[in-house]
Amino acid sequence: xxxxxxxxxxxxxxxxxxxxxxxxxxxxxxxxxxxxxxxxxxxxxxxxxxxxxxxxxxxxxxxxxxxxxxxxxxxxxxxxxxxxxxxxxxxxxxxxxxxxxxxxxxxxxxxxxxxxxxxxxxxxxxxxxxxxxxxxxxxxxxxxxxxxxxxxxxxxxxxxxxxxxxxxxxxxxxxxxxxxxxxxxxxxxxxxxxxxxxxxxxxxxxxxxxxxxxxxxxxxxxxxxxxxxxxxxxxxxxxxxxxxxxxxxxxxxxx
Numbered sequence: 131x132x133x134x135x136x137x138x139x140x141x142x143x144x145x146x147x148x149x150x151x152x153x154x155x156x157x158x159x160x161x162x163x164x165x166x167x168x169x170x171x172x173x174x175x176x177x178x179x180x181x182x183x184x185x186x187x188x189x190x191x192x193x194x195x196x197x198x199x200x201x202x203x204x205x206x207x208x209x210x211x212x213x214x215x216x217x218x219x220x221x222x223x224x225x226x227x228x229x230x231x232x233x234x235x236x237x238x239x240x241x242x243x244x245x246x247x248x249x250x251x252x253x254x255x256x257x258x259x260x261x262x263x264x265x266x267x268x269x270x271x272x273x274x275x276x277x278x279x280x281x282x283x284x285x286x287x288x289x290x291x292x293x294x295x296x297x298x299x300x301x302x303x304x305x306x307x308x309x310x311x312x313x314x315x316x317x318x319x320x321x322x323x324x325x326x327x328x329x330x331x332x333x334x335x336x337x338x339x340x341x342x343x344x345x346x347x348x349x350x351x352x353x354x355x356x357x358x359x360x361x362x363x364x365x366x367x368x369x370x371x372x373x374x375x376x377x378x379x380x381x382x383x384x385x
């Protein structure tokens with residue numbers, strides 16, 4: 131279903147880096163924090179690493195589906211989404227550079243800069259017609275896009291308000307730093323899904339439904355482990371959305 135031979139060296143290198151970030155944030159978040167940042171970690175910041183890992187999982191698998199399809203018209207928009215996504219990570223690092231340890235900052239900054247430039251270079255250098263198609267207006271897809279954009283707007287423009295209205299803890303520097311990274315990954319994930327869906331290729335849409343169901347399920351798991359940190363009914367709202375998308379995308383995949 132997902133042939134690996136359609137991936138080139140750049141895609142493979144980026145896939146490996148994405149997998150490494152995912153493994154560290156999902157399984158050793160405390161170690162990842164202490165090894166990279168100069169400010170003291172807090173429980174909420176470490177908990178939010180799980181949300182970042184869930185989004186990375188959704189992003190990486192979505193990109194893998196698109197790249198593996200070998201459908202030419204999908205590749206250039208995905209390059210653009212990847213370039214902008216890594217650019218978002220670059221921006222998050224630049225605006226929080228005082229919170230990083232020197233060497234990890236330089237390493238992560240270099241990785242993000244290289245992938246940003248490499249993917250954007252491939253956008254402007256690759257010949258061929260890639261753009262076009264109609265964005266499907268089907269409800270589940272549209273609602274997922276709306277929810278992603280709504281979260282993205284809150285994370286980017288009102289991060290402190292979002293934190294303090296959602297969780298029981300305050301918007302400390304460590305939490306704001308984590309939310310900045312969360313916003314960058316969410317942007318990349320939203321862009322890739324939107325561009326892949328916009329061409330309405332049936333083979334891609336089927337695989338993407340499975341990816342979206344798995345990604346929503348991963349976010350559900352994260353919410354479960356963070357239940358004690360949510361305010362009032364926020365945990366039910368977030369879990370309700372996650373369960374809805376998981377079931378809806380699985381239903382569409384199987385039918």
